[in-house]
Amino acid sequence: MRSIIIILVLSGIANLSFAQQTQEDYQREIQEYQQQRQEAVRVFLNPNRSVAERVRALEPYALITDEKLIQQFKEIVYNEQERERIRVAALRRLDLQVERDSRLFAYVGTILRNPETPKVLRREALDRFSRVSFSTFGMFGGKDEIISTFRELTKDPEQEYRLQGFSYLVQNNDDVAQQMLARGLENPEEALLPVKESISILSLAGSADYFPVIYKYLNKNQGDAVREEAIRALGRYSEARKDIIDILETERGESESLRLVAMGVLNASYPREFAEIVTPTLRNKETPASLFTYAVQAELYRRDNNNERSRKFQDNRYVPDEFDRLVLEYQNSESVQVSNLAQRYAKRLNFN
Numbered sequence: 001m002r003s004i005i006i007i008l009v010l011s012g013i014a015n016l017s018f019a020q021q022t023q024e025d026y027q028r029e030i031q032e033y034q035q036q037r038q039e040a041v042r043v044f045l046n047p048n049r050s051v052a053e054r055v056r057a058l059e060p061y062a063l064i065t066d067e068k069l070i071q072q073f074k075e076i077v078y079n080e081q082e083r084e085r086i087r088v089a090a091l092r093r094l095d096l097q098v099e100r101d102s103r104l105f106a107y108v109g110t111i112l113r114n115p116e117t118p119k120v121l122r123r124e125a126l127d128r129f130s131r132v133s134f135s136t137f138g139m140f141g142g143k144d145e146i147i148s149t150f151r152e153l154t155k156d157p158e159q160e161y162r163l164q165g166f167s168y169l170v171q172n173n174d175d176v177a178q179q180m181l182a183r184g185l186e187n188p189e190e191a192l193l194p195v196k197e198s199i200s201i202l203s204l205a206g207s208a209d210y211f212p213v214i215y216k217y218l219n220k221n222q223g224d225a226v227r228e229e230a231i232r233a234l235g236r237y238s239e240a241r242k243d244i245i246d247i248l249e250t251e252r253g254e255s256e257s258l259r260l261v262a263m264g265v266l267n268a269s270y271p272r273e274f275a276e277i278v279t280p281t282l283r284n285k286e287t288p289a290s291l292f293t294y295a296v297q298a299e300l301y302r303r304d305n306n307n308e309r310s311r312k313f314q315d316n317r318y319v320p321d322e323f324d325r326l327v328l329e330y331q332n333s334e335s336v337q338v339s340n341l342a343q344r345y346a347k348r349l350n351f352n
Helices: 002-044 051-058 067-078 084-092 102-113 119-133 143-153 159-171 175-186 195-205 208-218 224-233 238-247 256-269 274-283 289-304 322-332 336-348
Strands: none
Touching: 002 051, 051 084, 067 084, 067 102, 084 119, 102 119, 102 143, 119 143, 119 159, 143 159, 159 175, 159 195, 175 195, 175 208, 195 208, 195 224, 208 224, 208 238, 224 238, 224 256, 238 256, 256 274, 256 289, 274 289, 274 322, 289 322, 289 336, 322 336
């Protein structure tokens, strides 16, 4: 008994010693990190060092939290005589300050709105401003300024900034931005963005008001990239349902990628009817393996998540419907991928 007590005491002493050693190591690592960061900042603030050296010194450090350094970094951002890469590096480390400092927030908006701002600095201003727009400050305190800035960007000479402006505004239910995009789709000479991007962004509004203008871009002479965006946007538009289903037909000669997009949209929009919708496609033995695979996996996923279509139940087992029978026919397909999937489907639904 005495030996056990001695062992326990020695074990406790050892554990305490280890904890103290670990704490000391932790404190030493913190001190080393702080010293390294101070040296990096010293290099960055030294105007006699090269731009590359100054920027590289800050690379390991994402934020500056010391109040004195924050002020120094702000002054670098405001200094239009400073080289843009240095201003960018400083602004990037002030990420949290943009929404806390009204002057800095306003200045970032100013350089963002100015097309003459050096590209690399303007790009950084857009990143900072976009991050603020989704913060609590962006949702409330600074929202008017943010909306005003993004509205101005919709008329920017550069498409990248028009794209960002419209994306933010449409996601925030800005009717003016939505109407501008719709007008551009109706009258291409008034368009501020390419058709594909306009449809993609306008679909974010989730408004059926714009389905008719998007609908006309489903026709064949628009190119697959545009038509794919139109299909994605019109998944729940009843007028477009038959058009999207028709795209699955092999006889139409549509591209495989377009047919896959159509199938994916039909699966998402009409899950309970999906098997019936794609049955004619699977009936055609020329259907690409990719479409067969998508259709079968979609139905397997639904079964695994208890969201499967209804079937007749007889003699303690499901009775295969037409979709099931077609899949079972593929068990002997020359394609290993297709036959394996068909066999897995049959086994999973206990049809063998």
